[in-house]
Amino acid sequence: MTTIDPTPRTYPFSAPDRLRLDPFYAELRKQEPVSRVRLPYGETAWLATRYSDVRTVFADPRFSRAESAERDEPRARPTQQRTGILTMDPPEHTRLRKLVAKAFTARRVEQLRPRAQRIADDLVGRMRRKGAPLDLVEEFALPLPITVICELLGVPYEDRDDFRVWSDAFLSTSKLSEQQVEDYVAQMRAYMAELVEQRRARPEDDLLSGLIQARDEQDKLSETELLDLAVGLLVAGHETTATQIPNFVYVLLTHPAELEWLRNSPERVPEAVEELMRFVPLGVNAAFPRYALEDVELGGVLIRAGEPVLASLASANRDEEVFERPEELNLARGSNAHIGFGHGPHHCLGAQLARMELQVALGTLLGEFADLRLGVAEQDVSWKTGMLVRGPRRLPVAWGAD
């Protein structure tokens, strides 16, 4: 058994610093792979940092997400989400997830690639016309995934300025006040409820209409579940990819040798996307704790029934037992068993969609701008704060002669 420091450490261990993962995770993986931590809100928790333990926490049915809804979940934000697909276990979770899973399979997503490519081509065309420097977040990273998820789900793209603001409420730790979070969540739900009524009256060929049909004709889900699911798809369907596109571009522009390699091997963009998924710690800290339903031994410690465990994806993706020279970005790494999309029943539903969009985004940007570069000094890039995810607030880029 490992010796555990009985005093929980304050977690996250440090304020987020760009895309740098706190080196303390590496120390924990070596010295104390499952340790005690205290988050800004909720109960004291265990934190798993090794790849194998993290996978166990996410996949082993003895660890429950549903239980968190009954408890004061360890978390980085004042509000706690107690409903929705992320606070459910199989088989309840499976009942909801299967209603949308078919829309996100690799095959279905491949059919969307030509449309995503046209959107990306239009966006870089507009960037050329506007001229450098400009903000990649606003001009490319946001509109690409928002357009795709709007068309897939059946949400009017014209409403994006509204739901973009409300979306932050689902990812804010301290950016928004508790009141703002409450207001924006309520506005998002009211917006979606209205959209559901419109589709109910006039169904279209989109996922929202499909969910309404599953509710009304087959009684597969409740009205609350329908709303939670639709809101979840809209938020998760764009925020994460819209943040990862500038993250990936930032990493490439600050790793010139790797960028050069990718420019010379554009057919290896899919492989590069996997390595970037491993390398970029999107989440500021481990989130969505699982509760042990019985006593479980994990990484040499005994987790008692009823205790919450957080598992760090970012740390797992840097585990030296699994990845050679894990701290290095190596786009040609080849076989890459990263868990950047999570693992187990809650493994990112939109992983294939995100992969496709990220591949299209990188391929298009590198193909269009042979000399893409940061439009400001690296230290002047401004980063999001008070959010669950890391990413540039704005990413000024330039190309051609200044």
Place this chain on the structure above:
Amino acid sequence: MSWRVEVDGATCIGSGMCSAIAEGYFELVDGVSQPVRTEVEPTDDVVDAAESCPVEAVIVRDADSGRKLAPEH
């Protein structure tokens, strides 16, 4: 032409996605999925099940050639 359906019992976490998506093709036995029949007529449902498995434990092959049909990744 027929397909062969396999579930890697060591990888399976018993999420039940396959039996939910392809009803009648998979069953959970002691928390682990098993194909009801290993050889099946081609149907989209089993491909969707293989592509929706959160740990990619479900594999669909061409029964004659053994070529993997799903999942793609």
